[in-house]
Amino acid sequence: MTDMLSITVNGEPRRVAHGSSVADLVEALGIPLTKVAVERNLEIVPRSTLADVMLAESDTLEIVHFVGGG
Amino acid sequence: MSNDTWTVAGRTFTSRLIVGTGKYKDFAQNAAAVAASGAEIVTVAVRRVNVSDPKAPMLTDFIDPKKITYLPNTAGCFDADSAIRTLRLAREAGGWDLVKLEVLGEAKTLYPNMVETIKACEVLAKDGFKPMVYCTDDPIAAKQLEDAGAVAIMPLGAPIGSGLGIQNRVTIRLIVEGASVPVLVDAGVGTASDAAVAMELGCDGVLMNTAIAEAKDPILMAHAMKLSVEAGRAAYLAGRMGLRKYADPSSPLAGLI
Numbered sequence: 093m094t095d096m097l098s099i100t101v102n103g104e105p106r107r108v109a110h111g112s113s114v115a116d117l118v119e120a121l122g123i124p125l126t127k128v129a130v131e132r133n134l135e136i137v138p139r140s141t142l143a144d145v146m147l148a149e150s151d152t153l154e155i156v157h158f159v160g161g162g
Numbered sequence: 163m164s165n166d167t168w169t170v171a172g173r174t175f176t177s178r179l180i181v182g183t184g185k186y187k188d189f190a191q192n193a194a195a196v197a198a199s200g201a202e203i204v205t206v207a208v209r210r211v212n213v214s215d216p217k218a219p220m221l222t223d224f225i226d227p228k229k230i231t232y233l234p235n236t237a238g239c240f241d242a243d244s245a246i247r248t249l250r251l252a253r254e255a256g257g258w259d260l261v262k263l264e265v266l267g268e269a270k271t272l273y274p275n276m277v278e279t280i281k282a283c284e285v286l287a288k289d290g291f292k293p294m295v296y297c298t299d300d301p302i303a304a305k306q307l308e309d310a311g312a313v314a315i316m317p318l319g320a321p322i323g324s325g326l327g328i329q330n331r332v333t334i335r336l337i338v339e340g341a342s343v344p345v346l347v348d349a350g351v352g353t354a355s356d357a358a359v360a361m362e363l364g365c366d367g368v369l370m371n372t373a374i375a376e377a378k379d380p381i382l383m384a385h386a387m388k389l390s391v392e393a394g395r396a397a398y399l400a401g402r403m404g405l406r407k408y409a410d411p412s413s414p415l416a417g418l419i
Binding site: 134158159 | 184252
């Protein structure tokens with residue numbers, strides 16, 4: 093068994109260490125936690141629980157923010 | 163006029179111009195145009211963070227959400243479920259419940275799919291959202307949207323990004339007369355006189371993006387739109403003169419030499 097997990101972040105494959113939380117991932121990517129929303133397997137992860145939710149094999153994450161639009 | 167405000171979902175605003183934040187050259191120009199427009203609300207889209215360049219400047223660095231009300235939209239959504247998903251993410255990203263719902267029917271016209279729009283509106287309203295809804299210029303659909311919990315009705319004056327001006331004065335006016343929530347023309351404005359027309363019809367406001375962003379001088383056009391929305395509103399409140407078929411002299415006929 094490998095100590096890495098294979099996950100998908102914003103449509104791209106990624107590998108993260110076992111025991112990583114969603115917050116660990118977002119911070120490792122250099123994304124400011126306060127400016128984004130995160131969805132894990134189609135369910136929103138509330139900001140207050142980002143550090144408590146652990147990533148699992150094959151998780152699909154969407155990290156979104158506000159951009160210009162009409 | 164100085165205390166002429168409008169209220170949507172319990173929030174009161176002075177400016178009747180809502181501007182989009184798409185299609186600008188850069189964030190600095192966008193922020194300058196918003197300032198020149200006097201808008202207190204801007205629409206924004208929800209998209210993936212660029213994971214390969216997380217340090218890229220963000221809209222929130224240039225337009226402060228604490229000073230300007232962000233109105234997250236569902237642009238690009240073609241069914242109720244994706245629109246609902248998008249706005250739930252928007253609420254998590256910023257905590258907003260005032261949102262702009264648009265569910266599109268096809269890419270060519272970007273015309274709204276009203277069946278999906280009404281369905282999404284019902285779900286969002288039950289979930290605590292305050293949806294301001296982009297819609298067709300159908301007075302019956304407008305009433306159905308109100309029943310579904312829409313806090314503002316936002317019919318198009320012409321297709322999104324077309325700049326064709328207000329093509330449907332009769333139906334916009336019917337919607338204004340029938341609505342018990344604010345009505346804003348969303349889409350179709352091309353230049354300042356179009357915005358004035360929308361306001362003269364009695365609309366509570368106008369929402370636009372491309373007319374400002376694609377002007378040769380977006381900041382000057384933003385200023386022009388501010389003036390035209392104010393002018394159109396004042397003309398509406400003043401009450402226009404009646405139309406006549408023939409001339410009526412402005413100078414007195416009495417005392418003519």
